[in-house]
Amino acid sequence: MAFIITALRRIGRGIFSRLFEAVFFASLLFWDFSLAIVNTFTFKRKIGSVTPKGSPGEGGVWPKYTPPSEGDSRCSCPGLNTLANHGIISRDGRDISFRELSDHVRSTYNFSPTFSLFVPRFIARILKRSYRTGRFDLADIDVHNGIEHDASLVRRDTFLQIHQGLPDADLVAALIKSATGPPPKKKLASLDDELRDPLPPKDSPYFHVAAQVAKATTDFDLNRTLTPRDLSRRLGQRRREAQADNGQYSQDTGHKMFGSSNASTLLTIFGGRMDDIYTFLTLFAFNRTVFRVELGIEEEVNQSLHLM
Ligand code: HEM
Numbered sequence: 521m522a523f524i525i526t527a528l529r530r531i532g533r534g535i536f537s538r539l540f541e542a543v544f545f546a547s548l549l550f551w552d553f554s555l556a557i558v559n560t561f562t563f564k565r566k567i568g569s570v571t572p573k574g575s576p577g578e579g580g581v582w583p584k585y586t587p588p589s590e591g592d593s594r595c596s597c598p599g600l601n602t603l604a605n606h607g608i609i610s611r612d613g614r615d616i617s618f619r620e621l622s623d624h625v626r627s628t629y630n631f632s633p634t635f636s637l638f639v640p641r642f643i644a645r646i647l648k649r650s651y652r653t654g655r656f657d658l659a660d661i662d663v664h665n666g667i668e669h670d671a672s673l674v675r676r677d678t679f680l681q682i683h684q685g686l687p688d689a690d691l692v693a694a695l696i697k698s699a700t701g702p703p704p705k706k707k708l709a710s711l712d713d714e715l716r717d718p719l720p721p722k723d724s725p726y727f728h729v730a731a732q733v734a735k736a737t738t739d740f741d742l743n744r745t746l747t748p749r750d751l752s753r754r755l756g757q758r759r760r761e762a763q764a765d766n767g768q769y770s771q772d773t774g775h776k777m778f779g780s781s782n783a784s785t786l787l788t789i790f791g792g793r794m795d796d797i798y799t800f801l802t803l804f805a806f807n808r809t810v811f812r813v814e815l816g817i818e819e820e821v822n823q824s825l826h827l828m
Pocket of ligand 1: 596597598599600621625629631635636639640643661662667668669670671672673674675779782783785786789
């Protein structure tokens, strides 16, 4: 008898949970569709007044960037790593509330309330935590084939590179070089020297990634934009490469859709501008010249080869 009651309870809960999710998703789609219609007929906010009052970034003033240090948690998502690097969520990338993440994604990137709710709630469910009360470290979201999947734009597959918080320099450079669009319509606001960001320590893996990207893209003019066609081409190449290099390659339709939707943030949030995207993907907001100068210092080479 106890077995029958337990079994019925579990089946009942399963059906309720599926029904609830179906209704939730349908309502979210309806909400999103309504927002899209309203947005079509209303004015866009002016540049400089998009970030809500009282949120970090108001009036273009962002909290200072600090490179991640050893022991900090970082993940496969450049959008979330950037929030931590600027202290918008905890700088060590740990103990973050899913609900607060929704608020920060919304106010920082001007994402729709629907996306800002859907994605953190989706990953909370994958991690079997409550969206309302649960907390996570950034690296937790790298659970393979949750949202994180093979054939990403700027990271080697988990099979080849376990630390998914570390972008791959060759892939970042290839993405940057794949941009074929015209120069952006508006000029980039120039940063004050004091706001330029510090280099991570030289023994940090992030330093090496950024240095390699700077070297590989030295002659590439960033005054251009990434187009939807560039992204489709690059994602297609990545899927072919990953299939050839990764004996455990897998990719279902849901992950393909996540891949395309992640890639699309580079168009919708950053307008495809390579000058901004370069900074976003390499994690550092400073001039490539710094690296060119640093990498050209002969004494550094001689010293490491014990020639001096
Ligand atoms: C709302 C919470 C978010 C979560 C839970 C999340 C999670 C993830 C995950 C797990 C990946 C890895 C997917 C893969 O394997 O390719 C990813 C990739 C990515 N995310 Fe996010 N993300 C969020 C918000 C954002 C935001 C706000 C942005 C942009 C401003 C963004 C931009 C990207 C980009 C460009 C990638 C692709 C990286 C690559 O292909 O290597 N994400 N995200």
